[in-house]
Amino acid sequence: MTFKRKATPFAVLTVAALALTACAQSDRDDSGSDSGSSGGGTSTFTFGAAGAPKVMDPFYATDGETFRVTRQMFEGLVGIKAGSAEVEPELAEKWEPDASGTNWTFTLREGVKFTDGEPFNADAVCKNFTRMFDQNPAGQVAAEYWATTFGAFKAKAAESLYKGCEVKDEKTVVLSVTRPTSGFPTFLSLDALSMQSPKAMDAGKANDVVAQGEGFTYPAYSKAAVGTGPYKLDKYDEANKTVTLVRNDDYWGDKAKNAKVVFKIIPDESTRRQELEAKSINGYDLPNPADWKGLESAGNKVEVRKPFNVFYMGLNPTKNPKLTDIKVRKAIYQALNRDELVKTQLPEGAKVATQMMPDTVSGYNKSLEAVKYDPAAAKAAITAAGGLTLTFAYPSEVSRPYMPNPQKLYQAMAGDLEAAGIKVNTVTKPWNGGYLDGVDANAFDAFLLGWTGDYDSAANFIGTFFGNMDANNFGLAKQSFGPTLVADLAKADSIVDETERDKAYEKLNQQIQEEYLPALAISHSPPALVVGEGVEGIVASPLTAEEFSGVTVGGK
Amino acid sequence: MLRFIVRRLVQMVGVLVVLSLLLFLWLRSLPGGTVSAILGERATPQSRAAMEAQFGLDQPIWVQYGKFVGRVLQGDFGPSTSVLPGTDALTIFFQRLPATIELSFFAMLIAIALGIPLGYFAARRRASLLDNASVIFSLVGIAIPVFFLAFLLKYVFAIKLGWLPVSGRQSGDVDATRVTGFFVIDGLITREFDASWDALKHLVLPSIALASIPFAVIFRITRASVLDVLDEDYIRTAESKGLTNRVIRGRHILRNAMLPVTTTIGLQIGALLAGAVLTERVFSFGGLGEALALSFERRDYPVLQVLILAAAAIYVLVNLLVDIMYAVIDPRVRTR
16 A cells, blocks of 8 residues: 555656657657768857847847847848958849939849748849838837838838839849938848748748737747858757757858857856857857957957947037037047047057047048047136036946946046036946936936947948937937038938048038037947857958858867 | 635735736836837837837836736737747746756755755764764855855866856757757657756756755754754653664654755745846856846846746745645644
């Protein structure tokens, strides 16, 4: 009796275990086939990612962690030259506009197939653009990059930059826009606007995005999206927080040199570093600048990117009318010892900014010089203006590539301002706990923020900052120059001729720095990524758009 | 007994309803939120307004709460916005639950396997070297912060000695089949024994770190409880009756001493989640604790709501189970 009672649970457990064993089978492929059979290497490149990819369909992605994964699997009509921000042919071999700059003829690459075997051709291109343009209300909010580049969707077609797509023949397609703009076709290099298999999109109901609660629910396709790139998705093991990509052996270009890329999601930066030290990952992004030397002395390679960002001090006159006075704004600029700031607070390779965009962007004005540190002149101007009290805010709980340590940067800057006789009221709020909302709501006179560019266009920098009278953080409506600046930016953006357009932007950069000063450009910082010993072939991209197909680990 | 269980379950529903309201109001009163978390510095007043309208955040708070309750009653907490964007928050909970159970199980196993025998022998050999050393050891276990111990273990055994993995639940290059979500069990039932072994290695350091406090508490309670029981008259009676040591130990000392220890173990299981937040974060162990920390940092309200409500439900349930266990161990409780 006693035996029976004690034995029953064990018997139940044993039966359950046997049942599970009978049901469960290993998914492993025992055929012994080697994914390196196409002649590529056999290594696995494991990268430590800071966050989980949002979706595998880049169209609805907005964050770097997602794009890092999708970039290996998808390609756009236009690509980016490795190690630079310059565009180069990718799925389109060439493109040219008509005289109006609104109709662009793209000649497509031949012999390209999606990883589901479907051909890539003019029809596929038009189906992609039709799909992107025709979004339901939730999709229109979720597809942020289309909204920021083309402006509007089919529901508000009149407001959209996108006009249409026409198949001329199998390899020729004409994309039309409603007005000429400097960003087009450069922004077609954005990962979000990559080409995807129309057949797979149809089958997976790719556009069925639903706003549910406080987030979006994406269709099944978003976890199994299909592109043309050098890799395809093997599996996303959500429980183990790993994404595994395998080489696309039918890739049209040079095959990937490694057999697999694994993204291991490790949210904590110090743990990523420890994983690299333990050699269980081969690299990670954005190592803390304070760790660069230590990482290198341990045999790792810190790949420093060319700066493609700007760190600035925003000035908003909405609550502080004194900030409408250019002399006051210039005095604040003169009060800041930016040379010292760059030397002591920013990573090696950082530069003092002379304008609101880095020198890697077309339209950069090389003749501009940095406003000189002159605390005496600043003090005199502030005194002449009857003094200045500034509600100056900085974010906590955040580190950005252009602003690695906001608190230290702020302390140095606030110290400079006080030395010039400016009374500073410090405000600090968590980045996502009131800071960004506060900046948008004009809550601060001055604030620290920055921008990492998406593509090589002045419109993506100064156009984004100052191109909209209502939607800006600088109180342009209160500034006398506001309407002129907004109109001039729109005019420059619509110039078809590249040389003329660059000249217009150069002039605008000069005006912004010398006549307007709606914000004070502080610096450009080079973000870095780090790879372990034995990793070869990684090319650091200013756009943080590294491709991993050329990477080998341990020579394999 | 049944009435007792039903009453406690009804109380639990009340607790969860009140908690859900407080939680909802508290999260909405925090500055920032989902929209800022999604849009970051790219937010414009227009994109912010469009997103708020899509999510219904432009409606009065009581309307939002009503909709939230309506959805929750259908088991829909909404999709995650940053922990695993797009995935239903409840799915994330069930996906990550096995990790935390696995980790808590091993931590508790270590704590009980060490705490009870050590506590018993320390009490039986009171004031001996073993007793003094064990007491000091347990004090260190309580005093040392979990995250510090976790960092220390990781530094020594994973980074410097390289014996064990630094973080995660399984190595990225292990091709494992998922069945139950319990990685060790999955490897056994699919006969991918290397996957089980790899998962076990990943469990060692976080389990030890997480076990430190429950071990110390269980040890101290066992020791104190055994000391109390040893002073009882019925032990002297048992000894004078000539009962064997084995019978006295098993039936009289341990069984009676186990009552407070069982309560403590129950409470410690509930408290493990608090420790798991730190341990899982340090070891990037993909369980509920890590999800809780991430969802708070990144304002992932759907996930945060599921996790806090589930934690409350688990806490209440575990206490209910402890009460039932109490009744099983001590028949007198059943009659009260």
